[in-house]
Amino acid sequence: MSKHKDLKGLKRDTRLVLSGRAPESYFGIVNPPVARASTIIYPDLAAYENPDHQYRYGRLGNPMSDAFESALAELEGGAAAIGTQTGMSAITTSILSLVKTGDHILMVDTVYPPVRGFCTNVLGRMMGVEVEYYDPCIGAGIKALIRENTSVIYMESPGSATFEVQDVPAIAQAAREHGIKTVLDNTWSAGVLFRPIEHGVDISLQSCTKYIGGHSDVNLGVIVCADAALGKTVRQCAHDLGVAPAQEDMALALRGLRTLTTRMKQNAANAAKVVEWLQTRQEVTRIYYPALEGHKGYEIWRRDFSGANGLIGILLQEAPAGAVHDFVNALALFPIGSSWGGYESLLQPQYLAKCRAANPWKEKGALLRLQIGLEDPDDLIADLAQAFEKFNKVRG
Numbered sequence: 587m588s589k590h591k592d593l594k595g596l597k598r599d600t601r602l603v604l605s606g607r608a609p610e611s612y613f614g615i616v617n618p619p620v621a622r623a624s625t626i627i628y629p630d631l632a633a634y635e636n637p638d639h640q641y642r643y644g645r646l647g648n649p650m651s652d653a654f655e656s657a658l659a660e661l662e663g664g665a666a667a668i669g670t671q672t673g674m675s676a677i678t679t680s681i682l683s684l685v686k687t688g689d690h691i692l693m694v695d696t697v698y699p700p701v702r703g704f705c706t707n708v709l710g711r712m713m714g715v716e717v718e719y720y721d722p723c724i725g726a727g728i729k730a731l732i733r734e735n736t737s738v739i740y741m742e743s744p745g746s747a748t749f750e751v752q753d754v755p756a757i758a759q760a761a762r763e764h765g766i767k768t769v770l771d772n773t774w775s776a777g778v779l780f781r782p783i784e785h786g787v788d789i790s791l792q793s794c795t796k797y798i799g800g801h802s803d804v805n806l807g808v809i810v811c812a813d814a815a816l817g818k819t820v821r822q823c824a825h826d827l828g829v830a831p832a833q834e835d836m837a838l839a840l841r842g843l844r845t846l847t848t849r850m851k852q853n854a855a856n857a858a859k860v861v862e863w864l865q866t867r868q869e870v871t872r873i874y875y876p877a878l879e880g881h882k883g884y885e886i887w888r889r890d891f892s893g894a895n896g897l898i899g900i901l902l903q904e905a906p907a908g909a910v911h912d913f914v915n916a917l918a919l920f921p922i923g924s925s926w927g928g929y930e931s932l933l934q935p936q937y938l939a940k941c942r943a944a945n946p947w948k949e950k951g952a953l954l955r956l957q958i959g960l961e962d963p964d965d966l967i968a969d970l971a972q973a974f975e976k977f978n979k980v981r982g
C-alpha cells in the first residue's frame with residue numbers, strides 16, 4: 587500500500603491505483619509477483635500448531651490472494667473479501683454459506699441464467715431449499731413474500747439481459763427488519779458505479795471475469811462481505827467447497843483494476859453513442875439500457891448509480907428467423923460470444939422463455955445483447971447499419 591497505509595481519505599480512482607500493492611515487501615516491484623505455491627513449509631512445530639500462522643497452504647491463502655482480496659474489499663467498501671475461481675462459484679458459495687435444508691429463499695427473476703440450474707439441481711433437489719423467483723421491480727413489496735423460513739434475498743441489479751434496476755435500499759431494509767441476509771450480484775457496476783454495501787446489502791459479489799479482468803482472458807469471482815463475522819462464515823464455506831482462485835488469474839484481475847474506471851468511462855461513452863443511434867432505427871422496437879429514460883428502474887438508477895456501462899439489449903422487430911440470422915452473421919465487429927466487460931464488442935442472443943418465472947417472457951422479436959467495447963463507436967454504428975440492411979432484405 588506504499589506510503590499510504592490508510593486509503594480511507596483518498597478518492598476512488600486513487601484507491602484503485604494503490605490498493606492491493608506492497609512494493610516495499612517485494613524489492614520495490616510495483617505489482618505483487620505471482621509466487622506459485624501449493625506447499626508452504628513451516629520453520630518449526632510451534633508454527634505449524636499455531637492456528638494464526640499467516641500462510642498454511644496455497645489453497646487457503648497466499649500473498650496474492652491477500653492483495654487481490656484487500657483491493658476488492660476496498661473497492662466495494664466491505665470488511666472482508668473472499669476470492670473464488672469463477673463468478674458462478676462466488677454466487678454458489680455465497681448462497682451455500684447462508685442456507686440450510688428447509689429454508690426458503692427469494693431469488694430475483696432476472697438472475698444470471700445459469701444460477702437457475704444451481705437453484706433447481708442443488709438447492710432444490712439435493713438440499714431441500716425452496717427457491718421463489720420475484721419480480722425485479724418489486725421494491726418494498728418484497729415484504730409480502732417473506733416467510734418464517736426465508737433466509738436469503740438475492741438481488742442482481744441491473745438484472746441479466748433486460749437490466750431492470752432494483753430498489754436495493756428498500757429490499758435491504760425489509761430484509762434487515764426480518765433478520766434475513768441479502769446477497770447482490772454487482773457485476774454490472776463492477777463496484778465502480780454502485781456500492782451495494784453502502785445501501786445496506788450484506789454480500790456484494792462479482793464476476794471479475796467481466797469489467798475487472800477486462801480483457802476476456804480470465805474467469806474469477808469475488809465475494810465482499812459487509813462485516814467481518816459474515817466474512818468468516820463465507821471463507822469457511824469457500825474452504826469447505828475448495829473454490830480458491832489461481833494466482834495468475836488474481837494477478838490479471840489486479841492489473842485490470844488499475845485501468846477499470848478509465849475503460850468503463852469509454853465503454854459507457856461509446857454505448858451512449860450507439861444507443862442514441864439505435865433509437866433512430868425502426869428495426870429496433872425496444873432498447874434495454876438503464877440510462878435511458880423510460881427504462882424499468884431508470885429513476886432508481888439515477889438515484890443510486892454514478893454511471894452506466896457498455897451493455898445494451900435490443901429487441902428486434904418480429905421477423906423471420908432468416909432475417910435475424912442474416913443480421914447477426916453480417917456483423918463484422920460484433921462476433922457472437924458469451925461474457926462481456928472485455929475491450930472488444932460482442933453480441934449474445936438471449937432466449938428468455940426458460941429464464942423468467944415471475945414475469946413470463948412473451949416478446950416475439952429477437953432479443954440481442956450488445957457489449958460495446960473500446961472500438962471507435964462510428965465503426966460500430968456503420969457495422970450495425972450494414973447488417974440492418976441484410977435484416978430488411980429478408981424481412982421485406
Ligand SMILES: *Cc1c(COP(=O)(O)O)cnc(C)c1O
Nearest residue numbers: 672673674698773793795805806
Ligand atoms: C458472467 C456472469 C457471472 C458468472 O461469471 P463466471 O466467471 O463466468 O462464472 C455471474 N454474474 C453475472 C451477472 C455475469 O454476467
